[in-house]
Amino acid sequence: MVWARTRCGNRPTVATLARQETYQFRQRQVNSDQMLKTSADPQLQGPSPEVEAAYRDVRAQLDPTAAEAWPALRRRLAGLMQEGVQAKDFQKRLAFIEAGVRLTLEGQEDESLFVLVQMLSDRSYGYSATHALTAAAICLMIGPQAQIGEPELSALLRAALTMNIGMATLHDQLALQTHTASESQKAQIRRHPDAGVDVLRQLGVDDPLWLNLVAEHHEAPDGSGYPLGKRELSPVQQLLRMSDVFIARISPRISRRGLWPNVAVGNLYLEAQAQSSPLGAIFAKHLGMYPPGTYVRLKSEETAVVVRRGERVNTPVAMAITDPDGMALSTPRKRDTQHPGYSVKSPISPEDVKIRLDKARLLKRI
Numbered sequence: 001m002v003w004a005r006t007r008c009g010n011r012p013t014v015a016t017l018a019r020q021e022t023y024q025f026r027q028r029q030v031n032s033d034q035m036l037k038t039s040a041d042p043q044l045q046g047p048s049p050e051v052e053a054a055y056r057d058v059r060a061q062l063d064p065t066a067a068e069a070w071p072a073l074r075r076r077l078a079g080l081m082q083e084g085v086q087a088k089d090f091q092k093r094l095a096f097i098e099a100g101v102r103l104t105l106e107g108q109e110d111e112s113l114f115v116l117v118q119m120l121s122d123r124s125y126g127y128s129a130t131h132a133l134t135a136a137a138i139c140l141m142i143g144p145q146a147q148i149g150e151p152e153l154s155a156l157l158r159a160a161l162t163m164n165i166g167m168a169t170l171h172d173q174l175a176l177q178t179h180t181a182s183e184s185q186k187a188q189i190r191r192h193p194d195a196g197v198d199v200l201r202q203l204g205v206d207d208p209l210w211l212n213l214v215a216e217h218h219e220a221p222d223g224s225g226y227p228l229g230k231r232e233l234s235p236v237q238q239l240l241r242m243s244d245v246f247i248a249r250i251s252p253r254i255s256r257r258g259l260w261p262n263v264a265v266g267n268l269y270l271e272a273q274a275q276s277s278p279l280g281a282i283f284a285k286h287l288g289m290y291p292p293g294t295y296v297r298l299k300s301e302e303t304a305v306v307v308r309r310g311e312r313v314n315t316p317v318a319m320a321i322t323d324p325d326g327m328a329l330s331t332p333r334k335r336d337t338q339h340p341g342y343s344v345k346s347p348i349s350p351e352d353v354k355i356r357l358d359k360a361r362l363l364k365r366i
């Protein structure tokens with residue numbers, strides 16, 4: 001397989017519906033938070049020189065298939081996050097990961113979502129870095145749909161990858177502990193946006209947009225966020241928040257089950273509508289109600305895993321992995337849920353699916 005150089009085409013229904021809302025959205029973006037204004041410096045248009053240079057290394061060192069690339073990028077990012085302020089060559093290593101995210105996603109959006117969403121519920125992968133990579137991938141997929149271009153997109157991507165660097169160890173720990181956060185953990189959670197900025201500054205980061213996104217990634221449009229309780233969020237901040245919240249809500253923890261993806265997407269859509277923001281609609285239309293990697297029960301009573309987004313938000317393409325009696329199929333069967341006999345009956349929590357998938361093999365059958 002070779003790296004695809006053209007970005008995956010947007011499915012017509014998504015693009016058409018999203019376009020209807022982006023003009024008004026762009027107008028609002030122009031008037032958004034002064035701290036997040038686009039620089040006019042043409043040198044900054046497009047990925048940074050570090051990332052451009054890293055493309056060559058990525059092509060030489062990273063297997064281009066989604067099934068191999070995302071776990072490899074996760075290992076690299078987890079190492080970097082754990083090293084924190086001690087990390088050597090931080091910006092170079094992060095540029096490799098950013099370049100890897102960009103190249104792996106090109107032409108492989110569905111495959112990438114499939115692998116990343118599957119990784120979120122697999123405890124053999126650490127949670128924090130998987131969460132960060134998934135957030136970066138979603139921001140990179142949806143940002144252009146929301147008319148977010150460079151250099152904001154680069155800063156958004158780096159912020160998604162590093163937003164929890166102020167509590168990387170605790171982030172992994174919280175996903176695995178059986179009890180809710182202790183008082184001292186809650187205090188650390190509340191401090192982590194500012195702590196993350198401190199770590200990034202010590203590592204040489206001075207991009208105000210990147211730092212601002214990390215500092216305010218837990219602010220919420222209803223004022224319930226922290227540390228400032230700020231209500232005015234720019235579109236870039238809104239997209240980072242939506243990606244972060246969506247991933248956190250659908251990811252199962254030992255202490256609680258994940259929220260069904262259609263409920264998580266629906267809640268974010270309604271939240272955005274309440275703020276007169278079109279970003280919820282763009283988010284829902286681009287990800288769908290059942291993103292790749294999530295499980296569904298079909299009208300046929302088969303259990304299936306979603307492998308591609310479909311023509312409509314609620315008609316993904318899936319692979320049946322059990323028969324109607326719940327018996328595992330030795331060879332998964334492709335099901336287009338647009339077909340009335342295979343329509344989605346309900347989501348299924350990953351904890352309720354006991355079949356271990358061979359992701360690489362399954363992706364080859366799509």
Ligand SMILES: [Fe+2]
Binds near residue numbers: 163164192217218
């Ligand atoms: Fe966070």
